Amino acid sequence: MTEPTAARRVDAESLREAWPVLDADERAEGFNLLDRAEAEEFFNELSARAQAQIVLRLGDPERRLWLRLLDPDDAADLLQQEEVPPEERPRLLALLDPTGRAEVSALLAYAEDDAGGLMSPRFARLRPDMTTDEAIGYLRRQARGNLETLYYIYVLDQHQRLLGVVSFRELFTAPPGSTVETVMERDLVSVPEDMDQEAVAKILADADLVAVPVVDGDGRMRGIVTADDIVDVVQEEATEDIQKLGGMQALDVPYLQTPFWSLIKKRAGWLAVLFVGEMFTTNAMALYEDSLARAVVLTLFIPLIISSGGNSGSQAATLVIRAMALGQVKLRDWWRIIRREAASGITLGLILASLGIARVLVGAHLFEDFGAHSMPLGLTVGVSLIGVVLWGTIIGSMLPFIATWLGFDPASASAPFVATLVDVVGLAIYFTTAELILSGTLL
């Protein structure tokens, strides 16, 4: 906050600024030019991936320095990055002090996106039968070690089973002579070590906690997950979902840092799948080629009608996917959702149908567009719109359920995917309606 600090910071600031456009070598080079105090702050801010890129470009003495600076959960994250060749992992682990090495090795056994993979094994712990004054003195000594957090203090029995939690406030304000047991809160929230990180995020946010304890199958406490790590998790999961909803594979690294060909790979796959799916529209239309030849005017409304189905389907899919991600909609809710979306589809279809009929009639009156057949043509457009929009909302709302049942991420039911599925059937709805209404007049 003082002037000299502000002046020293310029270098780190400009490195931060340039960061996205630098390659890994340039980053390591820039990092080496920072002074020690700045470098420490800078290093801690970096993603695990960027930390790995830098550490891999340093000699052993510097590697040791930077690895030991990290908390065990962050060191484990670094070692789990793709950039780190498997043969380098034991070498990097060996650079840690014995306690750190044991802690990091234990964390490496968990999947990166489980509670166990997110947790820190360093937390403050007490025995239930200590007095609160003993506890304060004990924490004072324990604090010299490397506790990541002193937000909450956990009370464990001799088998490391979690009995309760106390805050500093409770220890400080307890009547003299009381034991930890009498002031601790027994009714506490904990998560199993294999719980998915999205579920952990939900629990932490619902309970308004800054840290949550992780326990194993026997109720033994293994570590804590803190809210700052959860903020990252929530951002990452939302980014993945958003990219999938946009009709592509999720990126592993920020957009500007994704190499060109890896970006193409993530996009071309889905684009090709959607393209092949959309090829069926060509077949669908070929079936009605005779009708099309007789009434070319029908072709004019094709994009309007099929895109309306796609748009309403995209809305429904997005709503359901996000509600599922937030735990607001469960698999068993599918019947409620389908009824709700069918009612929405009919209502929205009626609204668009009135606009569509108005368009045909206004066109017919002002520009004499559609000859003598504007009334039946308008009716065809209107009826098709109701059918297509209804179909879109039902497909859009059910596809996330179907994806989940088949074992895929519901977010794969992207707007483009829904639109593709809706297009083929949308064309069939349109031409069938046209043949029913227009046969004898235009057809």
Place this chain on the structure above:
Amino acid sequence: MTEPTAARRVDAESLREAWPVLDADERAEGFNLLDRAEAEEFFNELSARAQAQIVLRLGDPERRLWLRLLDPDDAADLLQQEEVPPEERPRLLALLDPTGRAEVSALLAYAEDDAGGLMSPRFARLRPDMTTDEAIGYLRRQARGNLETLYYIYVLDQHQRLLGVVSFRELFTAPPGSTVETVMERDLVSVPEDMDQEAVAKILADADLVAVPVVDGDGRMRGIVTADDIVDVVQEEATEDIQKLGGMQALDVPYLQTPFWSLIKKRAGWLAVLFVGEMFTTNAMALYEDSLARAVVLTLFIPLIISSGGNSGSQAATLVIRAMALGQVKLRDWWRIIRREAASGITLGLILASLGIARVLVGAHLFEDFGAHSMPLGLTVGVSLIGVVLWGTIIGSMLPFIATWLGFDPASASAPFVATLVDVVGLAIYFTTAELILSGTLL
């Protein structure tokens, strides 16, 4: 964690289960049936909106009880809910104790989505010239008050200006006789009170903090924002963006709790706008009606070609919008993005063009689909695809920038919106290509 707790919990559990399908009256009724200890936990878990619904349905004595249970930032949130009629606000405020009332009134002056609106005014503070032992004793007395958090302790001068921060760990481990000043960290992260909550979330996540201090224009500390509140913010902002990306207005409340007609209103507006936009495809096609009448086979590829433009545009828009939301892409990056996306568009276009040409040639050989003109027809489809995909990626990547320049949320550049813009031009690209390549043969 003990058996009796698990048994008592059944009621709260079943209420939680039923919650999404209950109306406000049923919720208040269910809530009143919980026993006191359960009700307290349950109430704290609720969203500010649900808390408001319940409080409004209680008499003054219960209202006082529940309002005083809330931390000042949460009480201020409750009072700012739409559900609370403006004339009720002073009445509810009057139920708080004088300190709480003053704190909540101060918070009500901030916009709900600023740092000021998120912060809690209760934090632990010390003077720089205290010794660490005096500080521990002082905190012990201060803790009897209502400090929301004791995660970090802030050091303020006599004008309440923020000088530094100390953790319990540092106080505990300092050599005897040292002053707070000598152990505090001066180089600390703080945020201004009018900073947007998304920016606060980014700072907190980047710096790995569980709480960040909020200062006013004169450097005076006003409160702290904690990571658990930020988790909620991040989820909410992602939900809003995702719903906008799906081509609709963001919902204010969870999907299943949004009343039917309000859901229709949020969806019908954008759907109608997109429909009117898509009407231009009808005009665009009318311009080429003669070509269409001469070569009906051209119509068969319309959905395939325009949807490819929409899909590639949706990918580009999604990537740029999310990167903007995460602060990875800034407005000044537009030129880098446009070059990158143009290169992506050409590459992706070439991939789809090969698939499209293969489709035409295979169709021609196996089913004798397209008569003698399959080669020029395939070429038309291929060239159009490159043009349309390139156009889609450029429009998709630039629309979020244009939206921002015009003062809209970049997320309004939704997949359906991009697709609609791409469709009209996509048709023009297709028919122009067809007239150039096919004139003299099919046309």
